[in-house]
Amino acid sequence: MRVEAVVFREFGGPEVLEVEPVDISEPEAGQTLVRVLAVSVNHLDLEIRAGVSRMPIRLPHVLGREVVGEVIKVGDESSSWRPGDRVVVLPHVPCGSCRHCLTGSANICLNGWMPGIHAWGGNAEVMLAPTRGLVAAPDLDPVEIAALPIGFGTAWRALHHTAHVVSGEWVVVAGASGGLGHACLQVAALAGARPIALVRDPAKADFVKMCGAEEVVLTTDAGWPDRVREITNGRGAEVIIDHVGGANFVGSVKALADRGRLVVAGGHGGEFPPLDLIDVFRRELRVLGVRSQRPDDVAIALEMAARGSIQAHVAEVLPLAETRAAHELIDTRTITGKVVLRP
Numbered sequence: 001m002r003v004e005a006v007v008f009r010e011f012g013g014p015e016v017l018e019v020e021p022v023d024i025s026e027p028e029a030g031q032t033l034v035r036v037l038a039v040s041v042n043h044l045d046l047e048i049r050a051g052v053s054r055m056p057i058r059l060p061h062v063l064g065r066e067v068v069g070e071v072i073k074v075g076d077e078s079s080s081w082r083p084g085d086r087v088v089v090l091p092h093v094p095c096g097s098c099r100h101c102l103t104g105s106a107n108i109c110l111n112g113w114m115p116g117i118h119a120w121g122g123n124a125e126v127m128l129a130p131t132r133g134l135v136a137a138p139d140l141d142p143v144e145i146a147a148l149p150i151g152f153g154t155a156w157r158a159l160h161h162t163a164h165v166v167s168g169e170w171v172v173v174a175g176a177s178g179g180l181g182h183a184c185l186q187v188a189a190l191a192g193a194r195p196i197a198l199v200r201d202p203a204k205a206d207f208v209k210m211c212g213a214e215e216v217v218l219t220t221d222a223g224w225p226d227r228v229r230e231i232t233n234g235r236g237a238e239v240i241i242d243h244v245g246g247a248n249f250v251g252s253v254k255a256l257a258d259r260g261r262l263v264v265a266g267g268h269g270g271e272f273p274p275l276d277l278i279d280v281f282r283r284e285l286r287v288l289g290v291r292s293q294r295p296d297d298v299a300i301a302l303e304m305a306a307r308g309s310i311q312a313h314v315a316e317v318l319p320l321a322e323t324r325a326a327h328e329l330i331d332t333r334t335i336t337g338k339v340v341l342r343p
């Protein structure tokens with residue numbers, strides 16, 4: 001099948017992305033041909049395009065990891081999917097048989113498959129997806145659904161399965177106005193926790209409050225950990241979700257309550273922050289990593305959205321032909337919310 005796709009043949013800036021016709025083969029057993037209705041652009045897409053992602057990318061390549069679409073054709077007749085079914089393609093499809101999958105940690109599967117990384121993704125009119133990587137899409141606007149899986153699936157994993165957050169706990173969320181941040185605020189509030197949003201820009205205060213932040217703390221003030229202690233009556237926060245790293249991580253350790261859980265979900269701001277081990281063992285701090293999401297985390301996020309309990313914030317919707325502009329927009333880091341493409 002010949003369709004339009006956004007292809008790049010070399011790594012580089014947004015200019016390497018070209019809209020051109022490509023051939024998508026017929027689905028084999030285990031595969032489903034999906035018409036793409038909406039696909040989110042993630043920061044990792046920009047890193048893959050630039051050639052700095054440290055992911056196994058084969059050129060030419062088509063990006064697109066958060067895909068909502070409609071089944072065109074299923075490779076095997078035994079499948080319960082039918083043409084016309086609305087589906088979400090999981091951003092991370094675990095193998096189901098490695099030691100992590102078999103022990104409940106499919107999010108760190110040793111042989112996971114990711115659309116837009118291990119194969120061509122959803123920056124196209126049509127894509128081939130593994131059939132076992134499909135979940136039913138809720139009855140919502142595809143644009144809204146495409147903004148959910150990575151941010152909200154990971155937020156659910158981080159708060160419920162990594163931090164084991166309980167009602168009434170103070171939860172500090174770093175980079176709170178971002179994709180993962182605004183999801184963590186909503187999931188924490190939904191759990192009955194008391195979210196504190198960390199933001200750099202005071203203009204983001206209203207947005208993070210709308211997402212459930214009880215307090216907003218500006219990280220442009222180096223004394224922000226003291227402000228967190230003030231808010232928490234001197235105790236510090238029981239849970240901190242930090243996907244920023246660097247200086248923010250150093251502040252997070254200071255702002256963490258004794259026996260508190262510091263969840264590390266990324267480190268763009270610096271991957272080697274200093275950590276005082278005396279602080280860690282005397283105060284019994286727990287530093288916990290979280291990586292992506294399991295399929296059930298995505299399923300829960302979709303269900304929560306269908307019930308109206310959570311909502312992804314979409315900043316911009318652009319046609320596929322404007323994928324370069326979408327990348328430029330994300331690169332500025334000034335937008336609040338997701339950028340979604342509609343083929």
Ligand SMILES: [Zn+2]
Pocket residue numbers: 094095096097098099100101102106109110111112
């Ligand atoms: Zn696995």
